[in-house]
Amino acid sequence: MTDPTLEPGSLRSGYASGRCTPAQVVETVLARIAARGDDGVWICMVEPDHLRNAAAALDPADRERLPLWGVPFAVKDNIDVAGMPTTAACPGFAYEPTTTAPVVERLLEAGALLVGKTNLDQFATGLNGTRSPYGVPVSVADPDLISGGSSSGSAVVVAAGLVSFAIGTDTAGSGRVPAALNGVVGLKPTHGLVSTRGIVPACRSLDCPSVFTTSVADASAVLAVLASYDELDPYARPLGKPSPPLRMPLDRLRIGIPDQICAWGARGERACWDELLSRLTGAGAELVAVPMEPFFEAGDQLYGGAWLAERLHGLATFLGERSNEVLPEIREVLLGAGGVSGVEAFGAFDRMQALRRTVSRLLATVDVLITPTVTETFAVAEMVADPVALNARLGRFTTFTNLLDLCALAVPAGRGAGGHPFGVTVQAAAGKDATISAVGAAIEALLGDAPTPAAAWAEPPAATLDLAVVG
């Protein structure tokens, strides 16, 4: 079998036609993972025989009913799966949950096959992709470059074709930055649309499960499975299922773009961006410069303001007792929050409320906002040498999203120097998940930038045909 795609739609038709079986797909997954060797993307794998048994246990009678029947996936290791430890990339913090997070439970109930739990920046703190004692996942495009984080492993396992999709989390851009740096799709749905129970908190009021896939349609399909009001999650919102993405005619779109982009990397990012804008204009879209200042002011609060105290709150007990088990740079980031006063916190909420209103007015003038996801990237060695400043540069267009209650979809948008992936993020107000998916799909179609098509699954063994002839 020559490198068949794991794209869910392809698997679905492969299963339907009998060209492949879950057992074969599982062996493909295991072989690919083995072939990559120690790549730092996994923290814990499902036992191979366990995975084989799960595939074998799938009832073919359920195939049409279960939208993810036989589709292999991975989960970031800050999300609980009963029977596997949750580490949040901190061995000293690890615990054995007795309950599986609803976000994973829904996927399993939809027939998906859990392959393993992926590496992350410790406590999902950072966009770096380098902050883990379990190794450093690197970009699939260049092993010298960072994968981005914090959902580093989840982005890479999808980009490397090890699974069909992966679940990450996103508080500051952790579901989008590594998507961009590995050339895959990263969806951060509206906050409250997907349950956050059973997820190690980063900033509980902002944390959001995210989805990595190779296409926008797949991300929407996974979101359709995940989206469900969880009455037991205090942050859940009764939003209903987002409608499936429609084709959105670009010639009727008003697209907000940043009025300022301060820093461009040296890997052709700017050329990719200019090319995209030119194609969007060519397709009839109207581009409108949106003032970024209120967005940036909001985003700066995440790692440089009051919300650090929320991050610390979730971990204060552990840090108080066992701070030596936390990576020094994470410890430093978190303990910096100890100086934030309650008065400052309330001042920051009040200011954020005003910024939300300002941004809401700005976004009301356009259909969506499109920005580069990241404008530059860094070598692993650069990132390790200057983790805090470079983290801030990576998050310029992502850290404001959750604080401003937006939904966001990172999509690949061309390739720069040396085939380096470039990506943009489509953002809109809470609840506009279907809109960002539609625009993301339109960009995919416009650029024809889907990943190089992998071979389809081989035709089914000739046995049936032989039998027919013989019979």
Place this chain on the structure above:
Amino acid sequence: MTDPTLEPGSLRSGYASGRCTPAQVVETVLARIAARGDDGVWICMVEPDHLRNAAAALDPADRERLPLWGVPFAVKDNIDVAGMPTTAACPGFAYEPTTTAPVVERLLEAGALLVGKTNLDQFATGLNGTRSPYGVPVSVADPDLISGGSSSGSAVVVAAGLVSFAIGTDTAGSGRVPAALNGVVGLKPTHGLVSTRGIVPACRSLDCPSVFTTSVADASAVLAVLASYDELDPYARPLGKPSPPLRMPLDRLRIGIPDQICAWGARGERACWDELLSRLTGAGAELVAVPMEPFFEAGDQLYGGAWLAERLHGLATFLGERSNEVLPEIREVLLGAGGVSGVEAFGAFDRMQALRRTVSRLLATVDVLITPTVTETFAVAEMVADPVALNARLGRFTTFTNLLDLCALAVPAGRGAGGHPFGVTVQAAAGKDATISAVGAAIEALLGDAPTPAAAWAEPPAATLDLAVVG
């Protein structure tokens, strides 16, 4: 003219029939205020000639169009009116606003006549009614007793028949406690339904303008004027106008009542409560005990938890520079918040989010929650001697409301010993303003407890009739 009512409906029909004019009503108001003398309820009056001119300037052609044409009202003195100082009951804090708060602006545009600005607990901090250097308004029912606060003056000017309605503010119950203690209606609408711009902040995320009237219908009518999405208020919510209260058949209502009421006062409060429950049951309503613990846990955060830091935030600059100009007990309450850390603040939000969800589930099982507004009251001397502990006792059934994002309507519900007013509050989830008004009106009707009807405005002078005869 023998003590005519200022009830807006009565004025409206008086104006329509020519039985009275705004000029006459203004003279009545001025005479009544003068008759009460120095009662501590006003901080600043509109100049009498100014008020007369405003009445004279009302165009009779606008009478039908303007819902509050010629209706006199008062405003709590933490709300800006251009041309009058805003003191928040702190002379050192006073400033001269150049812009009138939208909440007042809308009333003036609807034809209402502003009579003056009323006394309050300094910085709207407290339910006491005793914390002001401008004097202590006392209960209209008994001069030894507190009026309750913080909207002390606004409640008393309505209860004493000095104006038709008054605007207060409500963060912890300031729009409801003094309503109960003076036997009038106090409406705290859904947060964000009425603009809070131009109001001195207590806790900005919770502050809400409130309405004092002598009937539920009047409160609804004033709310209909006030309710408007203010794009410039970051806390505004696009809720639309609440529908006018309908008659709500009690025999189909499921009414939540507290599963515990810890302290009853000595003025017949309990008997009034029992009588109300008995009448509600008699009318066919179903009473359901609701566990109060999560409500109380939430409410305790307001004056005994993290939200003190929000109160301090609004005043930190002034307090830092001129704390000697703040009443000692207010200063002590506010400065106590300095010890709240950012981590504690975020911990409290997280907990509050969970409590909101719990309460939301509890309230989903009933149409409304009805509680006593206060279960006891205190002499002015008692309150001055023990202001913090007694404040907490007054707020048992009011402090949770805003933190849990409920709307609330305090209505009179009988009279206890010595004619002392007793009241209950109808509460429901955000957006259910029409529901609580309907239930409040049903309670009014059930108890027949409208204030003793005042004389209607006298028949018009016989001139017209004479003329007809002569003609």
